[in-house]
Amino acid sequence: MVVDFDSECLIDLLPLYYGRLFPGELMYRWLSYGNPEFFSHREFSFALAGDVYIRYQSFTSNEDFVAELKRRKPEKIDIGAVYNQKPKTRDTLIDFIPLQKEFVLDIDLTDYDDVRTCCQGAKVCEKCWKFIAVAVKIMDASLRDDFGFQHLMWVFSGRRGVHCWVCDQEAINLDSHARAAILEYLTVIRGGENQAKKVKIPNADKLHPFISRSVSIIDDVFDEICRDDQSMLEQGDKNFEMLPEEVKSAVKDSADRFNAVMNYINENKKEKKTVRTALYELKLQLCFPRLDVNVSKDLNHLLKSPFCVHPKTGKVCVPFDPKKAFEFDTDGVPSITQLMDEINAFDKQPSSEAKSEADQKETKVVVVDYKKTSLAPFMKVFEGFVKELEKQRIVKSAADNKTIPDKSNIRIDDF
Amino acid sequence: MEILKTHLNKRVSSKKESAFIGGRSSLANVNLRRAKSEVVADVELYSTYPDILNFYTTPPTYSITLLEFEQYATERLKMLRLIERVNLTTAVRNNEYFYTIMKEINKSLDLPTYITLLGSKIADSKGDDDSDDNLYARKIDHIAHFLLRLAFARTDEQRKWFMAMEVDFFRLKLWKLHRINDILERHNLPFVEAKEEGKKFNKEILDSSFVMTATVPSEMRVYKVPFIHALDLVRSRKVFLHMGYAYVPYNDVASVISVKFRSWLSESLSLLKKNIHLVEDDERLRPLITGFEKRHLGSDTSVPKNGEMVTVAQLSGFSEKSFPLCMKQLYDVVLKEHHLKHWGRLQLGLFFKRLGLPMDEATKFWRSNFTKRPETDTSRFDKQYLYNIRHMYGQEGKRADYTPYSCMKVINSSVGPGDHHGCPFRHSDATPLRTKFVEAGVPPEGIKEILNLVEQKHYQIACQRYFEWTHDKLTIEGGVTHPNQYFIESRNVLTGKKTINAIKEEKSEAKRTFYYKSQPSQNPEELMETTDGAESTIQTVDAMDEDSDAIFASMEY
Ligand code: SF4
Ligand SMILES: [Zn+2]
Numbered sequence: 007m008v009v010d011f012d013s014e015c016l017i018d019l020l021p022l023y024y025g026r027l028f029p030g031e032l033m034y035r036w037l038s039y040g041n042p043e044f045f046s047h048r049e050f051s052f053a054l055a056g057d058v059y060i061r062y063q064s065f066t067s068n069e070d071f072v073a074e075l076k077r078r079k080p081e082k083i084d085i086g087a088v089y090n091q092k093p094k095t096r097d098t099l100i101d102f103i104p105l106q107k108e109f110v111l112d113i114d115l116t117d118y119d120d121v122r123t124c125c126q127g128a129k130v131c132e133k134c135w136k137f138i139a140v141a142v143k144i145m146d147a148s149l150r151d152d153f154g155f156q157h158l159m160w161v162f163s164g165r166r167g168v169h170c171w172v173c174d175q176e177a178i179n180l181d182s183h184a185r186a187a188i189l190e191y192l193t194v195i196r197g198g199e200n201q202a203k204k205v206k207i208p209n210a211d212k213l214h215p216f217i218s219r220s221v222s223i224i225d226d227v228f229d230e231i232c233r234d235d236q237s238m239l240e241q242g243d244k245n246f247e248m249l250p251e252e253v254k255s256a257v258k259d260s261a262d263r264f265n266a267v268m269n270y271i272n273e274n275k276k277e278k279k280t281v282r283t284a285l286y287e288l289k290l291q292l293c294f295p296r297l298d299v300n301v302s303k304d305l306n307h308l309l310k311s312p313f314c315v316h317p318k319t320g321k322v323c324v325p326f327d328p329k330k331a332f333e334f335d336t337d338g339v340p341s342i343t344q345l346m347d348e349i350n351a352f353d354k355q356p357s358s359e360a361k362s363e364a365d366q367k368e369t370k371v372v373v374v375d376y377k378k379t380s381l382a383p384f385m386k387v388f389e390g391f392v393k394e395l396e397k398q399r400i401v402k403s404a405a406d407n408k409t410i411p412d413k414s415n416i417r418i419d420d421f
Numbered sequence: 422m423e424i425l426k427t428h429l430n431k432r433v434s435s436k437k438e439s440a441f442i443g444g445r446s447s448l449a450n451v452n453l454r455r456a457k458s459e460v461v462a463d464v465e466l467y468s469t470y471p472d473i474l475n476f477y478t479t480p481p482t483y484s485i486t487l488l489e490f491e492q493y494a495t496e497r498l499k500m501l502r503l504i505e506r507v508n509l510t511t512a513v514r515n516n517e518y519f520y521t522i523m524k525e526i527n528k529s530l531d532l533p534t535y536i537t538l539l540g541s542k543i544a545d546s547k548g549d550d551d552s553d554d555n556l557y558a559r560k561i562d563h564i565a566h567f568l569l570r571l572a573f574a575r576t577d578e579q580r581k582w583f584m585a586m587e588v589d590f591f592r593l594k595l596w597k598l599h600r601i602n603d604i605l606e607r608h609n610l611p612f613v614e615a616k617e618e619g620k621k622f623n624k625e626i627l628d629s630s631f632v633m634t635a636t637v638p639s640e641m642r643v644y645k646v647p648f649i650h651a652l653d654l655v656r657s658r659k660v661f662l663h664m665g666y667a668y669v670p671y672n673d674v675a676s677v678i679s680v681k682f683r684s685w686l687s688e689s690l691s692l693l694k695k696n697i698h699l700v701e702d703d704e705r706l707r708p709l710i711t712g713f714e715k716r717h718l719g720s721d722t723s724v725p726k727n728g729e730m731v732t733v734a735q736l737s738g739f740s741e742k743s744f745p746l747c748m749k750q751l752y753d754v755v756l757k758e759h760h761l762k763h764w765g766r767l768q769l770g771l772f773f774k775r776l777g778l779p780m781d782e783a784t785k786f787w788r789s790n791f792t793k794r795p796e797t798d799t800s801r802f803d804k805q806y807l808y809n810i811r812h813m814y815g816q817e818g819k820r821a822d823y824t825p826y827s828c829m830k831v832i833n834s835s836v837g838p839g840d841h842h843g844c845p846f847r848h849s850d851a852t853p854l855r856t857k858f859v860e861a862g863v864p865p866e867g868i869k870e871i872l873n874l875v876e877q878k879h880y881q882i883a884c885q886r887y888f889e890w891t892h893d894k895l896t897i898e899g900g901v902t903h904p905n906q907y908f909i910e911s912r913n914v915l916t917g918k919k920t921i922n923a924i925k926e927e928k929s930e931a932k933r934t935f936y937y938k939s940q941p942s943q944n945p946e947e948l949m950e951t952t953d954g955a956e957s958t959i960q961t962v963d964a965m966d967e968d969s970d971a972i973f974a975s976m977e978y
Contacts, residue, residue: 057804117838118838119838119839120838120839127796151663151664153648154664155665176665180649183684186656188655190655190657191656191662195838196836197838198840198843198848199839199840200750200841200849200853201848201849201850202850203850204837212627212628214629215628216658216662296838299835
């Protein structure tokens with residue numbers, strides 16, 4: 007069900023949304039990581055109606071947080087770093103330093119304008135969403151299998167992109183130098199508007215496992231995205247220029263350039279290393295994720311919170327299962343208007359059994375509001391993520407209690 | 422709980438230091454053993470500096486004169502700047518890179534300490550030169566490093582630069598040393614040999630690392646280390662990662678050690694920053710340290726502000742003749758596409774600021790161009806970009822005075838799809854570059870020369886040639902280091918304000934001023950001579966000197 011969203015009404019709907027649907031308690035359980043101080047030293051920033059932006063908000067509890075949301079009605083909530091002081095009441099005479107933050111990734115379709123032909127700028131359709139799905143698969147696999155991170159939360163940003171929050175303790179502790187190094191590892195496309203070729207594979211016969219894994223993820227959808235959906239490499243596509251001269255001259259008169267290129271490559275790739283290289287480079291340049299690195303590098307950079315309402319589309323920024331990235335349907339994400347309608351409809355429903363007034367009241371309290379709405383499946387993903395974090399903490403603290411610290415251990419930590 | 426606590430209490434504790442340089446105490450033994458077979462003249466120095474590698478974990482405790490302060494620091498700065506020059510030509514740290522640096526150091530006439538330290542023979546020296554001269558060089562290396570810390574501790578940009586160059590110098594020593602085994606042992610580094618995984622992931626490890634595929638796999642020793650300790654290899658994707666561990670072949674271990682050095686240095690520098698006022702309060706030291714900043718060519722302070730105010734109306738004329746290509750390109754994009762991505766706005770906006778374009782004029786420029794796009798009306802512009810512009814002028818946020826980018830920064834910026842910023846000599850294909858040269862009226866032989874330089878990665882020299890071809894063959898003395906400098910030089914030529922000779926004179930004037938400032942009591946002419954004299958640099962005066970004590974006292978942070 008798609009309900010039209012009117013951004014004028016947002017301000018009226020927000021108090022209700024924050025009061026009845028926003029998962030304040032789960033947010034607290036997530037962001038406190040079992041330590042109240044960790045929550046209270048965290049920066050939140052609000053974008054209020056009328057282009058007012060307030061930074062350095064902080065809260066001591068879940069109740070405190072939600073109460074302020076209801077009062078201020080922010081159109082957008084950003085989450086920042088954990089500081090050495092409570093941001094809101096910080097003492098300006100003492101240094102105010104960001105200490106920790108989740109490692110985050112920000113992928114947005116506006117950075118795909120050099121390969122999208124279906125839409126440009128702010129527009130999105132299910133064709134270009136496939137680029138995002140590829141990006142999610144590639145990044146998720148690497149963060150887990152290469153870097154060993156386990157607590158990843160993928161969130162739809164409300165319009166045309168996704169965020170990933172990496173919440174393992176090791177990730178939270180990374181300094182910006184380490185963050186930059188990970189990003190370099192994850193970056194394949196380099197080069198600006200004046201460089202046709204943006205991917206360089208040094209040796210096609212010695213692919214780094216990260217590259218070969220990424221290529222095989224792209225392989226599954228390469229023809230579908232590049233040929234069928236986006237008709238790439240045809241006349242006027244700048245990406246064609248990246249191919250080696252021999253490929254270009256072999257196909258230049260062909261009407262169906264995409265297939266001509268692929269045929270030429272397939273016929274020659276066995277004998278010619280240059281052609282093998284070109285094939286990898288082509289696949290990567292057209293489909294490899296484009297990351298907004300600045301968001302990820304700096305410790306004090308802010309990122310939009312999950313369960314915000316996107317002020318333009320009215321859609322809620324919902325977490326989703328990265329394994330189902332291709333099935334994710336942005337139209338299926340509920341808007342705030344739709345959610346309010348659903349709650350109202352539920353509230354008006356006559357109870358199936360005749361009950362006294364008091365009983366009815368009771369039921370209302372018991373059924374958590376979001377469960378009545380199409381937000382329920384997304385909330386479940388979030389809850390699962392938070393519970394995993396908590397479970398891991400219990401296991402870890404039990405293990406910590408058991409081990410007797412010995413000298414060799416300390417040395418390794420010190421390094 | 423512990424997440425927050427460990428960070429709040431983070432200090433470079435003495436315990437931590439000793440754990441990392443743990444092997445140092447046992448060096449006395451090594452020393453004794455070696456002393457029997459070899460004649461080591463200065464036993465004391467040898468035990469302090471058993472080899473050329475120094476993690477600089479403890480400040481030196483010698484006394485030096487202010488004159489020596491100046492000498493040591495100047496020499497090291499020259500050495501670091503040499504490294505910087507080589508770095509601009511390559512991003513990788515391979516054998517060729519280190520050979521190039523060694524060659525350059527050996528060629529230079531004013532780096533005697535470092536020539537001695539690193540050994541003059543390139544091919545066969547294994548860093549085993551324990552002669553007296555070498556021991557003294559190790560000592561000066563130690564002192565000079567700490568002196569430059571003082572001069573470069575204050576701003577983020579200076580610290581970053583210093584750190585990057587020092588780490589490369591550290592690596593150069595590691596490369597010279599060849600004795601990774603000793604180092605691993607001496608410093609208790611957390612490498613675990615991974616025999617099982619080494620076999621299991623043999624192909625992946627070979628595909629990932631620099632190791633030649635021809636290496637007999639069974640002979641390849643592999644160490645496993647948490648990836649966080651192998652960031653350099655991670656960054657260049659030159660190591661196999663699996664579940665949080667990096668599998669490092671024996672040959673790549675050196676790179677991992679230098680990362681540790683880097684993070685240690687970074688921590689010490691930020692601690693020093695907090696206490697730098699102690700040094701600045703010292704009247705004898707202040708001029709030395711602040712003067713140093715000026716030699717950090719290419720940094721902000723070396724670029725004079727354009728004397729006059731500039732208006733939007735003038736920009737188009739300036740861009741034709743006097744903007745360096747990096748700025749002209751951005752300017753043209755704004756005019757043509759009425760849009761520019763974030764880093765492009767910053768690169769051009771800060772350049773404008775230093776040009777003397779006041780904030781309201783800048784706002785006018787961006788607004789009038791950006792609002793030519795149908796989707797950007799004035800209110801949208803004000804919402805989205807105004808803050809950004811005010812920020813550049815220090816009117817918002819931290820209210821910092823953001824400095825325009827130097828060539829080094831522009832050349833090293835990361836550039837992605839949709840971006841127009843960066844340095845065209847580095848970030849453009851030959852074809853669009855050639856078009857630009859033709860448009861600017863560079864003759865074919867000039868184009869050939871410039872493209873050749875680009876090919877060899879000499880971007881700034883290429884830019885300088887471009888300047889010459891477009892300015893009647895007049896040059897920029899000392900090379901192009903900053904887009905704003907390019908602009909000013911160009912204006913000077915075009916307005917006939919200065920002939921090349923005049924520029925030269927002004928330069929040496931500046932130099933003299935610097936020396937004069939640092940040593941008010943001495944005749945500047947004389948001092949310059951001493952600084953350039955080679956032998957005096959290696960001597961250390963151990964006589965107690967009140968002046969010098971202060972220096973190191975303030976370093977014991
Ligand atoms: S060398 Fe410097 S001034 Fe010249 S184009 Fe590059 S960045 Fe600009
Ligand atoms: Zn689309």
